[in-house]
Amino acid sequence: MQMDMFLDQFLNQAVLVKYTPLILKGAGVTVLLSVLIVLTGLTLGAGLACLRAYRIKAFSFAIVIFADVLRALPPLVLILLAFFGLPNIGVVLSSFTVLFLVLSLVLAAFAEEIVWAGITATPKGQWEAARSTGLTFTQALCYVVLPQAVRMVIPPLTNRAIAITKMTALGMVIGVPDILGQATTAQSFSANASPLTLAAIAYVVIFLPLVIASRWLEQRFTQKGS
Amino acid sequence: MASTYNEKGTPSSATLSVRALHKSFGVLPVLKGIDLHVQRSEMVFVLGPSGSGKSTMLRCCNLLEEPDSGAILIEGDKLTGPGVDLNKMRQRIGMVFQSFNLYPHLSALGNVTLALRRVLKMPREQAESEAIAALTKVGLSNRAGHFPSQLSGGQQQRVAIARALALKPTVMLFDEPTSALDPELVGDVLDVMRDVKEQGMTMLVVSHEMKFARDAADRVVFMDGGVIVEQGPPEQIFGAPTQERTRTFLSRFHG
Amino acid sequence: MEAIIQQFFNIEIMIKALPLVLKGLGVTLLICAVVIPLGALGGLFAAIASVSKNRAVRWTAIGFVDLFRAIPPLVLLIFIYAGLPFAGIQISPFVAVAVGFFLNNSAYFAEVFRAGILSVPKGQTEAARSTGMTQGQTLFWVTLPQAVRNVLPDLLSNVVEVVKLTSLASVVSLGEMLHAAGLVRSLTYNASPLVLAAGLYLVLLWPLIRLISRFERKIDT
Ligand SMILES: Nc1ncnc2c1ncn2[C@@H]1O[C@H](COP(=O)(O)OP(=O)(O)OP(=O)(O)O)[C@@H](O)[C@H]1O
Ligand SMILES: [Mg+2]
Numbered sequence: 001m002q003m004d005m006f007l008d009q010f011l012n013q014a015v016l017v018k019y020t021p022l023i024l025k026g027a028g029v030t031v032l033l034s035v036l037i038v039l040t041g042l043t044l045g046a047g048l049a050c051l052r053a054y055r056i057k058a059f060s061f062a063i064v065i066f067a068d069v070l071r072a073l074p075p076l077v078l079i080l081l082a083f084f085g086l087p088n089i090g091v092v093l094s095s096f097t098v099l100f101l102v103l104s105l106v107l108a109a110f111a112e113e114i115v116w117a118g119i120t121a122t123p124k125g126q127w128e129a130a131r132s133t134g135l136t137f138t139q140a141l142c143y144v145v146l147p148q149a150v151r152m153v154i155p156p157l158t159n160r161a162i163a164i165t166k167m168t169a170l171g172m173v174i175g176v177p178d179i180l181g182q183a184t185t186a187q188s189f190s191a192n193a194s195p196l197t198l199a200a201i202a203y204v205v206i207f208l209p210l211v212i213a214s215r216w217l218e219q220r221f222t223q224k225g226s
Numbered sequence: 227m228a229s230t231y232n233e234k235g236t237p238s239s240a241t242l243s244v245r246a247l248h249k250s251f252g253v254l255p256v257l258k259g260i261d262l263h264v265q266r267s268e269m270v271f272v273l274g275p276s277g278s279g280k281s282t283m284l285r286c287c288n289l290l291e292e293p294d295s296g297a298i299l300i301e302g303d304k305l306t307g308p309g310v311d312l313n314k315m316r317q318r319i320g321m322v323f324q325s326f327n328l329y330p331h332l333s334a335l336g337n338v339t340l341a342l343r344r345v346l347k348m349p350r351e352q353a354e355s356e357a358i359a360a361l362t363k364v365g366l367s368n369r370a371g372h373f374p375s376q377l378s379g380g381q382q383q384r385v386a387i388a389r390a391l392a393l394k395p396t397v398m399l400f401d402e403p404t405s406a407l408d409p410e411l412v413g414d415v416l417d418v419m420r421d422v423k424e425q426g427m428t429m430l431v432v433s434h435e436m437k438f439a440r441d442a443a444d445r446v447v448f449m450d451g452g453v454i455v456e457q458g459p460p461e462q463i464f465g466a467p468t469q470e471r472t473r474t475f476l477s478r479f480h481g
Numbered sequence: 482m483e484a485i486i487q488q489f490f491n492i493e494i495m496i497k498a499l500p501l502v503l504k505g506l507g508v509t510l511l512i513c514a515v516v517i518p519l520g521a522l523g524g525l526f527a528a529i530a531s532v533s534k535n536r537a538v539r540w541t542a543i544g545f546v547d548l549f550r551a552i553p554p555l556v557l558l559i560f561i562y563a564g565l566p567f568a569g570i571q572i573s574p575f576v577a578v579a580v581g582f583f584l585n586n587s588a589y590f591a592e593v594f595r596a597g598i599l600s601v602p603k604g605q606t607e608a609a610r611s612t613g614m615t616q617g618q619t620l621f622w623v624t625l626p627q628a629v630r631n632v633l634p635d636l637l638s639n640v641v642e643v644v645k646l647t648s649l650a651s652v653v654s655l656g657e658m659l660h661a662a663g664l665v666r667s668l669t670y671n672a673s674p675l676v677l678a679a680g681l682y683l684v685l686l687w688p689l690i691r692l693i694s695r696f697e698r699k700i701d702t
Binding site for chain 3: 005193194
Binding site for chain 1: 314390
């Protein structure tokens, strides 16, 4: 009896069939957003970490403030601020753009801190060897230090990138038609929880392989390191 | 040493000149006026107790440390001053470190080609053939594809020598190149250094390999407390040192 | 410039919003007080299970952790809050938040504790066992203290993440800080209440973030 009711509410075949295309469309949006956020966030974060390596006081200060603030604020606060606040001063952005911008910046903040940790952990002798062969500071940074730093921090970087791309689900709050956005709409139309089940499955299908891959990466890198 | 001085005020024949070099770390004076001239194809050995400033002097020679005052000249060209391209100058000064400092993310070949390609802007094929030539000189052409983690300490140091050698420097600096090595690997590195010398390289070497110094060095410099205490041919420094401090230092090595 | 101050830093509106937002802050802290200890405890158990010698136990634990690391917390929260009533189970927003975040946090804390446990050299366990300590005693008195110390910065940064996570509770209308601020925003059509909430999050979390950075620097030097 209970079981029947459960199946009817959470795995209702008619509802599942009807809304699968919608959820797939949402999955497309989620994946597209995730890829854009990861590319932008990691590039910007690594770039800022490199800029910080030049140890120009004003830049370093600004970078640290940026990274601290974006790591301290809940992304949802930033999303609401941007989505509801900016139009009041004449800046109207689509919900998709707001989500993309906010999460890219948040990922950039974390990536900056992580890559910077990698740069400072690279032995001083590497800089000296590079400079002693005539490489400029920038060349030493790009060809010698950064490749090592990035390699060192791939596991935390991957974990953070996954955690932040999962936050694309927050887009539902401002009406981004991603997986969760489509699922909640479908749920209220169908008066049935099955679309939520579909959404959960979709997220697991997309993110579980990534989580497992990150676990594998972590194992590989820590074994090699120690 | 008697030498004629050119218009720049340096011994005209010196390949590397260190003049009135001073350097402090905070309030601690480490170099208190070093004057040293290394002639073409000469191998000069620097000895001295720990903390006497040997590494600091060497690192000042390619500006890894900024001198407080004094001058460094390569073939009469000043290393510091307005309008000097430091990176150009550094190509003329090879450096070999105690801890190798090979780039762990690059193969032996990659370690050697990096500066050839990025500093000298050689095309890939040319850089690689130059690198192979340098690796051959240190006896490691068959290890070109190996990464530093796959090489022994002695092999790593020889790759580091090849890395410096490939840039065809005017002078090479060695800071205790063998002291991080297991005893049985020291010989290979010293053999390579001897070959490099025989090919006419000008070398300034900080090392405590006394036997090697006796065999191969043209001149031995004894440093203590940030100054050069005495210098001369190895037979004289090891056989009949004139300064008490030198004798005390050497007696610890003879036991 | 005038417009920015008017729309984002309007003191008048902030003062009006303050009582409600502070009340929300109380709820935020209450959620943290419930979810952080529960999540840490759940995570600790999952971590211990995930290094068990028993294959079934180990893989169950790792499966649990990976599953809840793959599902976005908001999806979990909405599934519990909006889904369970369909199954005839009525729960309050607070319970939904507590359960959802407990599952999510346990997974994240488990990963941190697991890394900590694995970072303790095997010789430590062997030494302890050789003095006659049981497996449980060894874990409690030798392995865990070292494990926790090794991953202290990660544990702290997890705590920061949990505090930030509580903002999601606003989506299920639990009156925590962001919900309160959002409410005032929708009444005033002015973003200042959100800025006020952001400021309070900063006051709460910035010291923690600085502390973590300090820890991390100490470790790699
Ligand atoms: N970067 C630095 N900052 C502060 N003090 C330094 C620095 N580098 C060297 N020193 C100090 O300068 C002095 C000379 O150091 P240096 O490394 O030149 O000695 P050394 O002759 O090479 O000794 P060793 O045989 O131990 O290598 C030492 O007292 C050392 O502590
Ligand atoms: Mg030294």
